[in-house]
Amino acid sequence: MAARPKTLTGAAVPVMIGLALAWADIHQQKVECLARTAELQADIAPDWAMTFKWIPAILCILFAFIMQIDANFVNDYFDYFRGTDDRETRLGPERACSQGWVSIGRMKCAIVLTTALACVVGFPLVFYGGWELILVGVLCVAFCFLYTTYFSYIGLGDVLVLVFFGLVPVCMTYYVQTLTVTLEVLLASLACGLVIDALLLVNNFRDRDTDREAGKVTLVVRIGGKAALRAYLGVGVVACLMGGYFAFQGHWLASVLPLAYLLLHYKTYRKMQSIWEGRALNQCLGETARNIFVYGLLVAIGVLLSC
Numbered sequence: 001m002a003a004r005p006k007t008l009t010g011a012a013v014p015v016m017i018g019l020a021l022a023w024a025d026i027h028q029q030k031v032e033c034l035a036r037t038a039e040l041q042a043d044i045a046p047d048w049a050m051t052f053k054w055i056p057a058i059l060c061i062l063f064a065f066i067m068q069i070d071a072n073f074v075n076d077y078f079d080y081f082r083g084t085d086d087r088e089t090r091l092g093p094e095r096a097c098s099q100g101w102v103s104i105g106r107m108k109c110a111i112v113l114t115t116a117l118a119c120v121v122g123f124p125l126v127f128y129g130g131w132e133l134i135l136v137g138v139l140c141v142a143f144c145f146l147y148t149t150y151f152s153y154i155g156l157g158d159v160l161v162l163v164f165f166g167l168v169p170v171c172m173t174y175y176v177q178t179l180t181v182t183l184e185v186l187l188a189s190l191a192c193g194l195v196i197d198a199l200l201l202v203n204n205f206r207d208r209d210t211d212r213e214a215g216k217v218t219l220v221v222r223i224g225g226k227a228a229l230r231a232y233l234g235v236g237v238v239a240c241l242m243g244g245y246f247a248f249q250g251h252w253l254a255s256v257l258p259l260a261y262l263l264l265h266y267k268t269y270r271k272m273q274s275i276w277e278g279r280a281l282n283q284c285l286g287e288t289a290r291n292i293f294v295y296g297l298l299v300a301i302g303v304l305l306s307c
Contacts, residue, residue, distance in 0.1 A: 013296030018173025166193020
């Protein structure tokens with residue numbers, strides 16, 4: 001329960017999109033290479049510069065899942081330690097430390113072990129993407145802790161979501177396959193980060209009153225409930241608009257299919273409007289996690305079918 005399995009779509013979706021884009025571009029390169037070979041009438045096997053590599057693909061998936069679980073453990077531990085998660089007033093899903101399911105000592109051990117496991121799983125990626133990935137890994141671990149202990153309290157949590165659930169996982173997953181990052185991948189990563197930020201927005205929208213009392217100045221606390229609702233709707237709309245760039249790259253299905261996600265996103269937005277406050281907003285949290293997965297799946301399918 002402390003790992004929060006219902007929200008792990010935030011780890012799966014960026015890697016899914018990065019792998020789909022890498023697969024599509026590698027496939028396109030192979031097609032172009034075969035065409036050139038046929039034109040030259042060369043009786044030789046074509047020399048492909050890139051091939052899709054399954055081992056780093058699996059490592060990226062595992063690293064993303066472990067890091068999000070680690071971040072959830074860190075959040076559970078420090079929010080309880082600082083008194084943000086109060087058993088009596090908490091509106092969100094129950095947390096392991098505050099409910100007494102897991103002791104502080106056990107949670108601390110879980111954080112150490114999960115962080116170590118993430119490092120062990122992520123380290124082999126340097127053999128595919130270069131030693132600079134060590135810096136990326138160090139930043140992932142560092143901000144895993146800094147998010148809960150500092151940035152989420154000053155309203156910068158949404159920025160970190162954009163970076164570490166959008167830019168970093170999508171671009172780096174693509175990079176270890178191709179050793180490059182294109183404009184299409186960059187825009188896809190930003191769109192992905194916006195979609196996943198909806199999960200943080202609904203979470204902070206629900207907790208805006210208790211966060212304010214605890215001195216946790218999230219973006220929602222800063223801008224207020226009505227503006228936060230507009231921001232929730234806006235991240236989904238902007239993400240789909242950014243996805244329009246896929247059409248210019250020949251992946252037109254990746255531009256069209258996510259419109260189905262937008263319908264689900266709007267439906268959840270309307271439900272948030274009607275509920276407005278209280279534990280009932282946890283329904284919207286679950287729906288948002290589902291919507292995020294639908295978005296990632298539709299983008300990935302659209303990219304692959306457009307190959």
